[in-house]
Amino acid sequence: MKAFQELSKEELLALREQLTAEYEDAKGKGLKLDMSRGKPAVAQLDMGNEFLDALNSQSLLKAEDGTDVRNYGMMDGIPEAKKLMGDIMGVPAENVIVCGNASLTIMYDTVSRSMTHGVLGSTPWCKLDSVKFLCPVPGYDRHFAITQHFGIEMITVPMTPQGPDMDLVEELVAEDDSIKGIWCVPKYSNPQGYTYSEETVKRFANLKPAAKDFRIFWDNAYAVHHLYEDRQDELADILGLCAEAGNPDMVYEFCSTSKISYAGGGISAVAASKANLDELKKSMTIQTIGHDKVNQLRHVRYFKDIDGIREHMKKHAAWMRPKFEAVLRVLDEEMGGLGIGQWTRPNGGYFISFDAMEGCAKAIVARCKEAGVVLTGAGATFPYGKDPKDSNIRIAPSFPTPEDMAMATDLFVLCVKLVSVEKLLEQK
Amino acid sequence: MKAFQELSKEELLALREQLTAEYEDAKGKGLKLDMSRGKPAVAQLDMGNEFLDALNSQSLLKAEDGTDVRNYGMMDGIPEAKKLMGDIMGVPAENVIVCGNASLTIMYDTVSRSMTHGVLGSTPWCKLDSVKFLCPVPGYDRHFAITQHFGIEMITVPMTPQGPDMDLVEELVAEDDSIKGIWCVPKYSNPQGYTYSEETVKRFANLKPAAKDFRIFWDNAYAVHHLYEDRQDELADILGLCAEAGNPDMVYEFCSTSKISYAGGGISAVAASKANLDELKKSMTIQTIGHDKVNQLRHVRYFKDIDGIREHMKKHAAWMRPKFEAVLRVLDEEMGGLGIGQWTRPNGGYFISFDAMEGCAKAIVARCKEAGVVLTGAGATFPYGKDPKDSNIRIAPSFPTPEDMAMATDLFVLCVKLVSVEKLLEQK
Numbered sequence: 001m002k003a004f005q006e007l008s009k010e011e012l013l014a015l016r017e018q019l020t021a022e023y024e025d026a027k028g029k030g031l032k033l034d035m036s037r038g039k040p041a042v043a044q045l046d047m048g049n050e051f052l053d054a055l056n057s058q059s060l061l062k063a064e065d066g067t068d069v070r071n072y073g074m075m076d077g078i079p080e081a082k083k084l085m086g087d088i089m090g091v092p093a094e095n096v097i098v099c100g101n102a103s104l105t106i107m108y109d110t111v112s113r114s115m116t117h118g119v120l121g122s123t124p125w126c127k128l129d130s131v132k133f134l135c136p137v138p139g140y141d142r143h144f145a146i147t148q149h150f151g152i153e154m155i156t157v158p159m160t161p162q163g164p165d166m167d168l169v170e171e172l173v174a175e176d177d178s179i180k181g182i183w184c185v186p187k188y189s190n191p192q193g194y195t196y197s198e199e200t201v202k203r204f205a206n207l208k209p210a211a212k213d214f215r216i217f218w219d220n221a222y223a224v225h226h227l228y229e230d231r232q233d234e235l236a237d238i239l240g241l242c243a244e245a246g247n248p249d250m251v252y253e254f255c256s257t258s259k260i261s262y263a264g265g266g267i268s269a270v271a272a273s274k275a276n277l278d279e280l281k282k283s284m285t286i287q288t289i290g291h292d293k294v295n296q297l298r299h300v301r302y303f304k305d306i307d308g309i310r311e312h313m314k315k316h317a318a319w320m321r322p323k324f325e326a327v328l329r330v331l332d333e334e335m336g337g338l339g340i341g342q343w344t345r346p347n348g349g350y351f352i353s354f355d356a357m358e359g360c361a362k363a364i365v366a367r368c369k370e371a372g373v374v375l376t377g378a379g380a381t382f383p384y385g386k387d388p389k390d391s392n393i394r395i396a397p398s399f400p401t402p403e404d405m406a407m408a409t410d411l412f413v414l415c416v417k418l419v420s421v422e423k424l425l426e427q428k
Numbered sequence: 429m430k431a432f433q434e435l436s437k438e439e440l441l442a443l444r445e446q447l448t449a450e451y452e453d454a455k456g457k458g459l460k461l462d463m464s465r466g467k468p469a470v471a472q473l474d475m476g477n478e479f480l481d482a483l484n485s486q487s488l489l490k491a492e493d494g495t496d497v498r499n500y501g502m503m504d505g506i507p508e509a510k511k512l513m514g515d516i517m518g519v520p521a522e523n524v525i526v527c528g529n530a531s532l533t534i535m536y537d538t539v540s541r542s543m544t545h546g547v548l549g550s551t552p553w554c555k556l557d558s559v560k561f562l563c564p565v566p567g568y569d570r571h572f573a574i575t576q577h578f579g580i581e582m583i584t585v586p587m588t589p590q591g592p593d594m595d596l597v598e599e600l601v602a603e604d605d606s607i608k609g610i611w612c613v614p615k616y617s618n619p620q621g622y623t624y625s626e627e628t629v630k631r632f633a634n635l636k637p638a639a640k641d642f643r644i645f646w647d648n649a650y651a652v653h654h655l656y657e658d659r660q661d662e663l664a665d666i667l668g669l670c671a672e673a674g675n676p677d678m679v680y681e682f683c684s685t686s687k688i689s690y691a692g693g694g695i696s697a698v699a700a701s702k703a704n705l706d707e708l709k710k711s712m713t714i715q716t717i718g719h720d721k722v723n724q725l726r727h728v729r730y731f732k733d734i735d736g737i738r739e740h741m742k743k744h745a746a747w748m749r750p751k752f753e754a755v756l757r758v759l760d761e762e763m764g765g766l767g768i769g770q771w772t773r774p775n776g777g778y779f780i781s782f783d784a785m786e787g788c789a790k791a792i793v794a795r796c797k798e799a800g801v802v803l804t805g806a807g808a809t810f811p812y813g814k815d816p817k818d819s820n821i822r823i824a825p826s827f828p829t830p831e832d833m834a835m836a837t838d839l840f841v842l843c844v845k846l847v848s849v850e851k852l853l854e855q856k
Binding site for chain 1: 473532
């Protein structure tokens with residue numbers, strides 16, 4: 001079939017009639033599918049239930065340094081958990097603090113602390129007239145929600161397959177000292193699945209921000225979440241590169257096991273320079289009596305070490321791969337060459353990013369919903385929920401089965417075609 | 429023996445000589461005991477290790493409403509955990525949000541949120557020139573640390589066996605709209621072990637604060653932590669009384685299982701009005717992807733219900749009682765009638781409060797430390813660590829064995845006597 005743009009008005013009208021009939025037919029099927037969030041599937045969670053057996057009443061409930069994990073204390077985590085989380089991020093254990101069940105909470109708390117207490121002695125952000133963050137787009141809605149919650153102005157920066165547009169990032173941070181941070185998902189980015197190139201990471205480490213309290217929020221959420229054994233992205237070590245560049249304090253790196261053990265029952269960690277960690281611990285000792293060390297020990301006993309994590313993630317990949325491939329197969333077969341959409345082919349992570357023709361994303365998502373397939377809201381991948389081109393849609397294949405994903409993608413394709421035809425007809 | 433105040437200078441000098449010799453002797457024993465923090469003992473923790481067997485790979489990992497506890501979602505906690513935590517506090521489940529492993533974190537986050545976002549639409553506290561909290565003293569150092577951390581001015585209010593001096597509380601909150609909160613440990617208070625009387629709780633519920641965003645921080649940390657079966661304090665329901673008084677939004681109540689299951693491996697909860705909970709959830713949905721529901725389910729499966737909790741706490745009491753009694757026996761026998769100290773006799777909780785002669789607390793704690801017994805720092809029970817009378821010392825009997833507690837108390841008594849004699853000699 002030729003590209004939709006090349007069709008005549010008559011052809012488009014005929015196509016619309018046919019697609020509308022198909023759509024009405026699809027609506028009758030009573031689909032109920034959700035590909036809105038990066039939520040692990042039940043089968044994937046079932047696979048790891050022995051995790052719960054890693055600690056029982058007969059276990060030695062001490063960390064390797066003799067700490068009783070059932071009692072108070074040990075603000076920065078048990079040593080073996082620091083090592084494990086450090087290995088996931090590729091940083092030394094001494095640069096790691098292990099926290100509670102959500103890395104999102106560490107990020108939120110870090111922004112919150114900067115608002116009330118500043119950063120390593122800087123003016124608290126709540127005392128400033130203007131605080132801004134750079135937001136590579138499309139990006140992660142929960143990041144944007146944090147900065148929006150604190151009234152921080154968000155400035156978008158376009159993503160490329162190598163990472164954010166670094167010319168623009170360098171320029172902006174150098175000239176505006178109210179720019180205090182940038183949100184990054186540097187590996188298998190949310191939603192495109194891109195991994196920042198080594199050059200991009202080096203340029204990040206060598207930024208010359210006007211604001212001394214500028215920080216890179218490096219959310220390494222998918223560090224070990226590959227889809228293939230033979231096609232794996234590598235991410236350079238931002239912490240090491242920042243130190244080399246004389247900017248040791250410029251970055252916070254985050255990770256969690258939410259998509260390794262249990263979503264919401266995992267552990268999280270932050271990695272940073274000693275100065276940053278010391279500051280973090282200063283408020284942490286006031287905010288908590290220590291994080292859940294029992295769950296930290298459970299993780300280490302079950303996964304053992306980074307090799308154990310890697311083996312476990314191979315099993316995850318075996319569940320995830322068919323879902324991604326089901327989506328891509330349908331997209332390729334049904335929309336290849338039609339000129340009405342572009343999509344990414346990630347080697348890992350939890351998402352596929354789809355760009356529709358301009359002005360079509362909201363209508364596509366609405367059409368899908370009407371026929372029983374829930375997608376992430378159009379615009380969610382942009383600050384304030386506003387995609388200026390109304391084009392980007394995040395596809396999250398993790399929760400449904402591959403069969404359901406294929407069905408859902410069939411419907412998605414139908415909706416993309418129908419909405420695109422309607423858009424083209426408007427322009428005729 | 430007669431009261432020290434009645435001794436002549438010569439008698440005091442002789443006594444000092446004798447006590448100094450005893451003290452030098454005690455130092456030689458190489459004691460190493462810690463009664464500084466309200467930390468559960470190893471034996472007490474061992475007793476509850478079957479807790480870890482309550483969930484394993486064969487368990488049904490669903491909440492009673494069908495929610496998969498291993499996945500994201502359910503911001504306010506699984507229904508059965510809300511019920512359990514509500515029953516501990518004596519409030520309906522619908523008024524409860526179950527959170528992470530530390531109620532301290534909920535308190536910190538609540539103050540932090542009020543700083544950045546205000547309270548139900550009020551001006552964010554960080555935008556105000558002056559924010560003050562009332563602090564009943566002696567009180568809990570970690571509460572004071574939170575308000576100090578946020579630059580909130582602390583005003584002390586004396587405690588009585590019925591609770592804080594309510595005449596003063598009523599007067600202060602009515603006249604000063606910069607007073608935004610009060611810290612309370614209403615049951616088996618930290619450190620005195622007092623429980624607020626019904627009249628006190630009613631007066632709290634009927635406060636007429638000048639500040640609309642004034643909140644009572646009701647830290648019900650020891651709700652079920654009785655020492656005796658036949659002597660148990662009862663605490664009136666502040667949430668219900670506030671609602672009756674037309675002040676439904678004036679209180680946040682907190683509790684946790686840190687001293688029921690594991691210290692640091694437990695779950696916590698906040699109870700409040702619907703309006704307060706809605707506000708809390710608004711930031712919580714941005715701060716977290718949901719708390720650890722696996723651990724929530726583990727708690728409910730192990731304890732079942734409030735009766736299960738009560739049975740479990742009877743076993744705790746059996747561990748704790750002999751320690752409290754060892755301390756009280758030594759204090760009674762060695763210091764009764766000497767006029768150099770007063771102490772409380774709590775029916776529950778984790779502490780005994782000791783008041784030395786004015787100006788003696790710091791010296792006593794230092795003497796104890798020199799001889800190998802670590803006490804909570806003198807002054808810790810007051811805001812900014814400053815006890816104006818230098819008199820109050822918190823005794824935490826929970827961690828050592830009863831035998832060790834008796835030994836530690838022997839040394840403590842010796843130090844109190846020695847320091848008191850020296851103080852009296854200064855005044856001769």
